[in-house]
Amino acid sequence: MNKLKQKDLILYSGLIILGLAAPYLFSAFKVQLTYLCVLIVLAMTWNLQGGEMGYNTFGNILFYGLGMYLTASVQVGMFFPLAEWTESGGEKTFVHTTSQYFQGIGVGLLVSAIIPAIVAGAIGYAILGLRGHYFAICTLGLGIAAGEIAGGIEIIGAGQGFTTPPFPAEIVDTEARGKFFYFLSFALLIGTFVFVKYIYGSRFKLILNAIRDNEDKAEAMGIQTMKYKITGWMCSAFFCGLAGGIMGGLIGYIDSTDVAFDGREMGVFMVLMAILGGKGTLWGPVIGATLFHFFKEGLWTLILGWQYVALGVLIVVIVIYFPEGLMGWLREKYPERFGEVIDEKDRKAQVELK
Amino acid sequence: MNKIAKLFVTFISAITLALVSFSSSFAKVEGEYIVLGSAISLTGKYSSNGVHTQNGYNMAVERINKMGGVEVQGKKYKFEIIYYDDESNPKRAAQLAERLIKQDGVHYMLGPYSSGLTKAIAPVTEKYKIPMVEANGASRSLFTKGYKYLFAVLSPANQYLEVAIDLAVEKNGGKGVKIAQAFEQDAFSQDVRLGILDAAKRTGSEIIIDDKLPKELNDMAATLAKVKATKPDVLVVSGHTKGALTAIRQISEMKVDVPMLAMTHCDAAKLSKQHGKKSEFALCASQWHKNLSYKDKFFGSGKKYAKDFQKEFGYDPPYQSAESSAALLVFKDAFERANSFDRDAVRDALVDTEMQTFYGNIKFGPGGQNVAKPMILFQVRCKGDDCENRVVAPTKWASDKFYHPIPKWSERS
Numbered sequence: 196m197n198k199l200k201q202k203d204l205i206l207y208s209g210l211i212i213l214g215l216a217a218p219y220l221f222s223a224f225k226v227q228l229t230y231l232c233v234l235i236v237l238a239m240t241w242n243l244q245g246g247e248m249g250y251n252t253f254g255n256i257l258f259y260g261l262g263m264y265l266t267a268s269v270q271v272g273m274f275f276p277l278a279e280w281t282e283s284g285g286e287k288t289f290v291h292t293t294s295q296y297f298q299g300i301g302v303g304l305l306v307s308a309i310i311p312a313i314v315a316g317a318i319g320y321a322i323l324g325l326r327g328h329y330f331a332i333c334t335l336g337l338g339i340a341a342g343e344i345a346g347g348i349e350i351i352g353a354g355q356g357f358t359t360p361p362f363p364a365e366i367v368d369t370e371a372r373g374k375f376f377y378f379l380s381f382a383l384l385i386g387t388f389v390f391v392k393y394i395y396g397s398r399f400k401l402i403l404n405a406i407r408d409n410e411d412k413a414e415a416m417g418i419q420t421m422k423y424k425i426t427g428w429m430c431s432a433f434f435c436g437l438a439g440g441i442m443g444g445l446i447g448y449i450d451s452t453d454v455a456f457d458g459r460e461m462g463v464f465m466v467l468m469a470i471l472g473g474k475g476t477l478w479g480p481v482i483g484a485t486l487f488h489f490f491k492e493g494l495w496t497l498i499l500g501w502q503y504v505a506l507g508v509l510i511v512v513i514v515i516y517f518p519e520g521l522m523g524w525l526r527e528k529y530p531e532r533f534g535e536v537i538d539e540k541d542r543k544a545q546v547e548l549k
Numbered sequence: 550m551n552k553i554a555k556l557f558v559t560f561i562s563a564i565t566l567a568l569v570s571f572s573s574s575f576a577k578v579e580g581e582y583i584v585l586g587s588a589i590s591l592t593g594k595y596s597s598n599g600v601h602t603q604n605g606y607n608m609a610v611e612r613i614n615k616m617g618g619v620e621v622q623g624k625k626y627k628f629e630i631i632y633y634d635d636e637s638n639p640k641r642a643a644q645l646a647e648r649l650i651k652q653d654g655v656h657y658m659l660g661p662y663s664s665g666l667t668k669a670i671a672p673v674t675e676k677y678k679i680p681m682v683e684a685n686g687a688s689r690s691l692f693t694k695g696y697k698y699l700f701a702v703l704s705p706a707n708q709y710l711e712v713a714i715d716l717a718v719e720k721n722g723g724k725g726v727k728i729a730q731a732f733e734q735d736a737f738s739q740d741v742r743l744g745i746l747d748a749a750k751r752t753g754s755e756i757i758i759d760d761k762l763p764k765e766l767n768d769m770a771a772t773l774a775k776v777k778a779t780k781p782d783v784l785v786v787s788g789h790t791k792g793a794l795t796a797i798r799q800i801s802e803m804k805v806d807v808p809m810l811a812m813t814h815c816d817a818a819k820l821s822k823q824h825g826k827k828s829e830f831a832l833c834a835s836q837w838h839k840n841l842s843y844k845d846k847f848f849g850s851g852k853k854y855a856k857d858f859q860k861e862f863g864y865d866p867p868y869q870s871a872e873s874s875a876a877l878l879v880f881k882d883a884f885e886r887a888n889s890f891d892r893d894a895v896r897d898a899l900v901d902t903e904m905q906t907f908y909g910n911i912k913f914g915p916g917g918q919n920v921a922k923p924m925i926l927f928q929v930r931c932k933g934d935d936c937e938n939r940v941v942a943p944t945k946w947a948s949d950k951f952y953h954p955i956p957k958w959s960e961r962s
Contacts, residue, residue, distance in 0.1 A: 223651040226644060288695050346734040347761060354734030354761065355690065356639070356665060361672055369677055446643045447672040450665055451734070452764055454640045495634075502634070503592065 211385070218377045225373035229445055231488045232380035236387045236438045237461065238468040238480035240431040243391070245466060246474030247400060248427055249407030250323070254334030256462035257341050258315060258432040260455035262307035262439030264351055267359040267449060269306050270299030281352040293363040300444060307440035308433050315432030319425040326410070335458070342456035357449040376445045383441060387434045388481075394430075395477050403427055407475075471513050473520025482521055578656075578890050582629040583619060585880070586655030588645035588670065590662045593637025594765065597790050598817050598869050599662045602685055604862050605873025606630055606659060612847050613877060619884050626884075628877065635661055639669035646673040655679070656892055659876055662869070663789070664688030664706065664737040671699050680896045682879050684872040688736045689743070692916030699917040700899050702875045702908070706737050707744030708924050709834040710785055712942055713811035714748035716832075716926070717783045720809075720953050725753035729781035729807075731760040731772040731796075733788030738762075741787045741813060741834075757781055766791040773805050783809045793818040793833075801827040801958075808954030811926075817867040821929045821936035829931045830955040837868040837908050838925055838940050840948055847878060848907040875908035928952060 472483020590599030635642035660683020667686025687706035815833035887898035910921035939949035
């Protein structure tokens, strides 16, 4: 057992070192690496609902978009009148000083974590009573509705979109912005991973699994399922909000339906990545997101115009050949490597019974 | 667990290797090629206009290369463009701009299609000090951000339909009119709307319907029902190609009678071809029309350009293609005047641009917008079943008289 722990330690420290060194090793790829961190976070948090709890949600994009708008709004609103900032054709220009920029984004991220969590609690209370397809469809509506509503609110730019504060011009280094957002997202990734790993070792995860496997029985065992379902969703919302906040700053321009409440892309990708890697596992979403991102960045541009066809084929292949994801497939192929012991006698006995 | 760990480590190292092996990038100028980069909408909601833009770029690249290319320090260079598909998505566009600059080593950019995407790319090009000549981002807010490396060959969006309101007021004997308007929820159309609001205030007109249309625009029946009930003097619609097509389709289906109908993107939507007589009398804002009398040595006149374009791509060039071709001419001119590949020298040369192209005069204002070229209005007119766009304003270019008011559907054959 101790030896195993040591191996883990080596793995984690190796990954952290790689993560810290990455922006220097692959300087040109900083933005893609930042995306990767955010994608992994989204896949991992989706996995808490879709994988562990068995509630397939398309609604996590709501928290992501919310986080994006909140961070940007706070960052601007702390120092300047928000309405004048977003007014298009306004002749005034506002420039954040270096300290204003970082203070703003710091407070903004804090808000973008807390408010989505609260919203998740409130919405969860209302809709987590739905199950199966009904829940999925309902959450699908959430993201779409949020996009349309955000597109009508003048103070956050409405259909014009919201240009987030540019990185302070006083910092001359053109690489600084990329590094800043990379490390921010990497820190978020580590935070999320540690949190999810902690959950994996806790009773909370078992309760979520119990809800997935048979909610009525879980209820009958005396578990207040509603409470746990809401808590689970709030945890996801917390991290999704942060991810959104970082992305908003990185992209520099928030559009209501295409960037923030981007259910058609990010909302689908997070589900796809978790399923590709293997839902209901700790590493599955990480591997899934990484593979997906490399597939997307590597092949996307080679097949201009056909990329969505390729994506469709990928989805079909995953669903047919790897319904349990890569981790699930590996687990079936090499069960002993996952610490599962198969008693040959027992297996034979079962076969005979059939 | 340790086996998985091994697997994972192998996986990571494989990726690392792969990454390192394709980090080698292009140079800004490679051999005899000047490499330009552009993220463009080949798929998604702007795909048709994205293709118009790309065709415009390609046509100009081919023509300039064929006619001797760009001469810098006595050596001839050719243009080459690296394209990526931004999927009509600002998030993707920003990412691809980063990729073009950092990975492909592009030092000069051409703009994407639409204001929203240009808004997403501009902060990136600005950050890396990459000159970008864009031909399809007209939103006024692009030119008030103090961008130094952004140059637009087109007139800002708020100017698109202001003239139409003036025209309506004039026809109304100088009195204010009742305006009904519906705009798509995107940066460009919302800016057109602001232009109308200004014009309404200026002329004492009243806005009686002010609707927003969704981005995936397939239905505006609700707005049209209101128009039928309230009988405004002018109906203004803007929502890129889909907006123009939807408006004409539903106006003719619902037989909505309105004395004046002003729109954008009629030529990109090939309105007169697709809807024929149903689109007759629609008034459209345009950056360019082939009948204008501008000239340059590469494409000759607008008519010649239209003919060559038709031969190459099989359709009449919308203004989106023309302005995109013009962007290349601007770049060529700037490179030759700078006589250098230094980005700041090229940027300074761009600032001083003052030229005539087949598309119009080009001179950049302090915000980077083109201040030397007016917008034009044309009206769809039909002879029998053959419909055509005729320029009606400004009077200097007008080939036809503005037909007003639009006859009622019951009187149209």
